[in-house]
Each structure stands twice: as structure tokens, then as C-alpha cells.
Amino acid sequence: MAAYDHKKIEQKWQRKWEETGIYTATKKAQGEKNYLLIEFPYPSGEGLHVGHVRSWTALDIVARKRRAEGKNVLYPIGWDAFGLPAENYALKTGIHPTVSTRQNVDNFRRQIKSLGLSFDWSREINTTDPSYYKWTQWLFLQFYKKGLAYKTKTLINWCPKDKIGLANEEVVDNCCERCGTPVEKREKEQWMLAITKYAKRLYDDLDTVDYIERAKVQQQNWIGPSEGAEISFLVARTTLAIKVFTTRPDTLFGATYLVLAPEHLLVKELAQQAENKDEVLSYMKAVQKKSEIDRTTEGKEKTGIEIKGIKAINPANKEEIPIYVADYVLGGYGTGAIMAVPAHDERDFDFAKKFGLPIYIVIEPTAGQSIDDTKPYAGEGTLVNSGEFTRMESREVKKKITEAVGGKWTTTYKLRDWVFSRQRYWGEPIPMVKCAKCALRDPSGQGWQPVPESELPVVLPQVEKYQPTDTGESPLANIPEFINTTCPRCGGPAMRETDVMPNWAGSSWYYLRYCDPHNDKEFASKKQLAFWTPVDWYNGGMEHTVLHLLYSRFWHKFLYDEGLVPTPEPYAKRTSHGLILAEGGEKMSKSRGNTVSPDDIVERYGADSLRLYEMFIGPFDQPVAWNTSAVAGSRRFLERAWKLQEKIETKGSTLTPGSSRSSLETLLHQTIKKVGEDIEHLKMNTAVSALMILLNEFEKLETVPRASYRIFLQLLAPFAPHIAHELAEVHEVDISLWPMYDAKKINGLMTKVAVQVNGKVRVIIELSREAPEDMALKKARTAAGKWLTGPEKRVVYVPGKIISFVVEEKVP
């Protein structure tokens, strides 16, 4: 027997799989369809990360198992290749992103193929390919046609280092998610996608999908629905009204002032009539200068200014109350204005204390709790000082009060519309044209015209300089041949949009393209979509839960409304893998110099060892630290599996004695069940452990029955496909099907039962599974006699598990 040569074996099988194309999915194949998806990678210059291997191997195991079960599996791969790193690399080196992307993709492809992942390479896609982004642009135009894409002047998050606008989702702790630079606010014209129109459905439909709980909760938090009332406060001696949003209309009688956000549209108008006009305007200016950070981290000391001489009328008690402008109220949430109830809200309380505003208590805790006048009481309770509502319960009165003052019960969401413009080069050009002439006839005055679908794609032109400008214009703005065009509506001179799409655009629909990747008439045919979608199982990182996952659900729902996709949700099931950390538990990163390259591990130990190790490393959904010396353990396991060949019984002979056979049979059936179920629940670490236990048992035998050996290889094949296929070929056993277990053979004839005396396990006895109670107890009493020192008070017998005696203890 030759030594285990992983290089030879892995190359041989990888070549064979490629030549025979056995992992190519076709609609015509037999069996129920099964669409398994992993997040397609960004082909970075650093190459594959061991984290990619974790996610992809896990679903590869699922894919291989399901194929063996006769399912028609689609497991595709592609490249999410637009994005800043390629552009920044071009800035540094002058190498065009097309070139570096091609090189990186080639490297990724080579690396992935060396891992023996059973991807369908015939469906490989690339978001930067014009034949792909043609359809990304086409989809954008559908949003535009339905009024869901619009350009507007808005305050956006601006990263001064990357010189790029960011979506709210890309801002973490007020810093750029990518580079960590504190973001600034800038007013810019931006293309927006109206994701807020779908807020309710994006929230509600989470109940219809099988997502890992954490992902669901994060999306719920992000969408952030909040039920409450919209109530109008008239401005005294004017025709104006200020609409506020509140979740506590029951405290309306305690509203002693109003607060407008500095961004509120009415502020400027009211300021004109104010006694302290200049002060109000200078406060607004000061707020505008403040970054988001200053606004939120000033030790929570609240600032604001009264609009003097102007009062609002509390619709509940008709009292005139002052109006303030303060930046603790956010412009983008609710109506941008609040009614302040200092007695029952901590923020309003702080503000009222600072500005000496009245505090009216209108809710009293129902029972037991005392009111502490140094703190506001924010709980529910009984109304006081509330006119006709006095003595009612706060919970029951919310909608009644809202109705009584002509308010509206409504739901507000934290979700904001999606900033879809990037003033950059390496992205899909937004297929819009601006015509000055048409703008005159356009009610919005903007003059935007969509590029006719027949002229798609709008191809990204070659540029000399990639450098974005401080004014925030795209490098495309420097290319006259690109900008100057004719208006599709009037035929006159017009200018192209120079903004490009964010890198989330191409990834918002790629799983649809996989269904029909070479279609040049449609983004995917209805027939193919009807067959393959929805994705049955999608695995990816937690970091994409509120970005990619939410965005693609939004696109999908829109396409569903347009009748372009057959299901309301794109992904039936979503799981997530934990990060792989460096040895020592730190994050792996190039700058820390602690990365592990899959190439090195494949070279030294082999792909099968790497796959097995990453599955064995720990619970799939939790972060784990890398440990190279533990990879050797997986390698040892495979070597022992290799060596086991020597013990296989030749065809026809049965050398293993009968008693070993029956206990081996029990273990085999248990292992089939365990491995199969563990794969379905991604409990890969315990599945591998079960395979190890089986191998340990095999090694104790003189010889291994062929049938048992075959089952071992069948179970091993998804995890370590190369070695399993090699051994199967050499020993002429068929491992193309997944083995079945016999439920009756899971339990052996004999079973070990623990005997407890007064709660302590004293002895373990072996019993026949069918042993009657009296016999079992008799045997237990004999075995545990030493500890049965007093009269028995109680006996519990759970067959197959435990016998528990409670005896009277001798008091010394």
C-alpha cells in the first residue's frame, strides 16, 4: 500500500470532476431541485481567506450529501467585483481595475478549485462584466419607472478619506465602515432608492422565512417599527400646524413645550417671525457645523433655543406652550418634531430642567411604585390631571386621546431611504441622462431621462485618472466623450449622470442571474426562475445581515410586485458562519500579519485535511480561533482512514466474529443517523467527531467488513471528497448514494444503566434492554448493596437510563 499522497489524489479527482462536469446543474436532471447559495466573494488581492473555506465547505457538504440523496442541486459561484479596493489599487499603481480584477479572479478560481468544492462553474458570473451590469442597470430603470428611484438634495454621510457618500448602513459608530474615518454630513444631490416604501413588508415577512434568529432580530432592529400617534399642534395666531409623532399620546396633557429638529422645514419660516430671529438662525448654523459625533457625544448635555414670541396650542387642554429648536430631536425620524413631556420622558426632563420649563405629572404608577421627583416616570399607569381621561389606564387611553384630538394612529420606521449614488469610478454607471431643455417642461425641474433599454449597457469608459475630487464629483465627470450625449426624449444635447451605483447593487440580484446566467434577452427567464427560486439555503456572514440581505430582499420584493420573480422572498433559509480568528483570538488581518493562507495548508496537509479541520474546529455559527497544530489532527485522521484499507475483508469472506459484528452494526446505524442529521443542522464538528469514533472502532477490529467500510466512505465523502473517492475506486465500492439507517438497529440489545443512591451514581450495571423492572432492581440492589445502608424510601426506574434509590441515611 502506497503512503497517503494528498497532492496526487486531489489533483487527480479535481481534474476528473472538471472533465466530467458532474456538478453542472441542469433543469432537466431528475430529482427535487435544491438551490444552495454562498455569498459570492469580492476577489481581493489578498486571495482566499480561511473564512471563505469555512462557509463554502459547509454548504459543499450539504450539496454533496443532497446529490447523494438524489436531489437536483444548484451550487453556483461568481464574483462581486465592483468596489473601492480595486479602485484604490488603481490609484496607487495605475493598473486598471479591469486588469487587477481579472488577475484576482483567476487567483481565486485556482484557489477554490484546489479545495474540491463542487461548484457549478458553467454558471460563473461577474458583476463587472457589461453583459451582467447591463441587467443591473435595467433593474435600476424599473425602479425609476415606478418612482422608487429619485434624485434629491440630501444630507448624506460623507467619508472625507474615501471621498465617497455612504448609506446609513455603511456608517458604524459615526465612522466609515470601511476605513474608520469619522463621517461628516454633506448636502449633495444623490440618487435614492425608496426602500422605506417596503419597510412594513420587509419587517412583517421576516415571519415567513427561516433565518437564523440573530439575523432576524438585527433586521427587525434596523427597520425599527414603532407604533404611535401623529398629532397636530396649531401655532397660535397663524394658520400653521406642527405635526408631532409620539408613542405616548396618553401623556398629551403633560406636554409643556414642543421641540423641532433644526432640519425641520418650518424652523426657517417660524424664525422669520421670532423675536430672537438672529439667535435662532445662529443656533441652526452652529448645529450644522457640528458633526454627528459632536451632536451625540457631548456628554448628553442638551442644547436648544426657544423661538420667542411664537406659541403652539396643546390640543388636549388648549394651553399655549413654547416652541424650541433643539438638536436632540432628529430631523429624519418621525415628523422631525416632538411634543415634550418632561414628567414622563428622560430626555424631555433633562431639557426642561436646563431651560426651566414646567413639569406636569399626568401618569401615576398604578400600585406599589413610588414617584421620585428627581427622575421622570416613563412607565404605564393611571392618568391624572388629564381632563375627561383622568383616572383611566394609560394603556387603554392612547388611541382614545389620539382620536379625541384628531390625530392619526400610525407606525413609524427607523429605516431611511437608501443612498444609491457613489461619486466614484469602479461601479455600474447609473443609466440616466440630464437634459436642460426637457427640465423646463419637467414639473420637478430636474430634466432626468432614463437611457432607453435598447441602449444598455451604459459602458464604463476608460479613464486616465481615478482620483475623486473634494467637491465629490466622480472621475467620470472628466470624460467629455462619456458625459456628452443626446437626450433620449427631445434629441437635443444632454449630459450623462456621472455617479455610479454602490457595490451592493450587483449583489442585490445575483442569485437570480445564476438561474439563467447566459440569457441576453432578459435578466433571467421566467421559466428558469420558476424552476430554481427561491434559494433553498443561503449561508453567509453576520456582517451582511443589515446591508446585503436587507437590500436584496427589497429588490426581490419589488421584482415580485412587477411580476418578474415568482416568490415574495428570495431566500427560504439563512444561516451564518462564525468568524475564524487568528491564533490567540484576534481578528485576522493583513495589517496584523496574522493571516493564514489556505494555499499553504492545502500544500502541506491537503484540501481534505483543511476541509475536515475547518468543520471540526468548533460550532459552525460561533467565532473560533485558528490553530495550525490542530490541523495535524485532521490529517492524522485521514492517514488512519487510509491505512484502514489493509483491514478490509476480501469479497465474500467474513472474518469478523459475530458479537463484534452486532455491536459494530449498532454503531454504524447510529453514525449514519448522527452524521446525516448533523449535516442538516450544520453541526459539522460533532459529525466529524462521529466519524472519528467509527474509525476508532474499526481500528480495534481484526478485519473490517466491506459493507461497513463502504458506509464509512459514503459518510466521509462530503467532508473529504478526494480521499473518499480514491479509496472507493481502489476498493471497488460505490459511494454515489447516501446510506440509510435502520431505526430498529440504533439501539443495541444490552444497555448500561447507572445506579444512583441518594442522588449519587455508585455503580453502572449492564442490562438487557427488555429487562423487567423486578429483575433490573434485583441486579441493581446486588451491585449497589454496599451503599444501601438503610431502609429504601423510594425507588425510581427509568428503563435504559437510570435506577435511583433513596434510602434513609444512618445518623451517626
Next chain:
RNA sequence: GCCCGGGUGGCGGAAUUGGUAUACGCGCUCGACUUAAGAUCGAGUUCCGUAAGGAAUGUGAGUUCGAGUCUCACCCCGGGCACCA
């Protein structure tokens, strides 16, 4: 502050409905083989104790014949949201 996870040997971690805690692997110790090292194979490895035995699943209480698992209170770690009215 609110909402999710999680806390078990030297380390990564197992543990069906409450029913033999520490599976499996790494590391370590001893032994065999070897001139030697490595690899491999065998034995051992939660802690205290020579042993009999005792103690232990973040802390403290509770329910139970029996608790890692259930209940209550608290501590610590990781993640998400956060002046969201």
C-alpha cells in the same frame, strides 16, 4: 439603557424529553520502535487524595429521587441597536 448570544479540563469543545458531566480532537506525561530526532503505535491525562473517598459545569438561592440542562437574583464576555420621542 434595550435586545440577542455565550460562560464546562492546560486548550478547541461534547452532552436527546432533566437521567453515567468532561465524547472527539489538540497539548502534555510515560512506554515501544529508533544511533538520535521526527513520524508512528500503546498507556495515561477535570481537580484534591497513596487509597477508600470527596469536590467541580461563572456566583448565590430554589424546584426535583436526580440539574450543565428548569425557576429567581446577580457577575463576567461577545454581538446588535441607541437622544428613534
